[in-house]
Amino acid sequence: MENQENLQLIMGLIINGGNAKSDAMEAIHAAKVSDFELADQKLKDSDKGLVEAHHSQTSMLTAEASGEKAELSLLLIHGQDHLMNAITFRDMASEVVDVYKKMAGVAID
Incomplete structure (x- = not known):
């Protein structure tokens, strides 16, 4: 995988993971x-x-499975960390929103 393409994918992890976490916090x-x-x-x-x-x-993951080794970097680890934290935070945000709904007497989906 080209270095520039890899960097764009890593930035996709960081930016979209960060946005997902921010949206969950806003929820x-x-x-x-x-x-x-x-x-x-x-x-x-x-x-x-x-x-x-x-x-x-x-x-x-697809590129690596096809034999194109990804260069392990601090930026890649940071991107993966952003994604995993965003997933965890999104799951917790859903539960917190449900608690607030329950306290307000609103039906929970």
């Missing part, structure tokens, strides 16, 4: 003020960011 803040419509939208936005980050990750 919690919205739920905290009982704006559950916005909270649900922000969780959906977070999911979209995770899908985009997964596309980058899948491209790198």
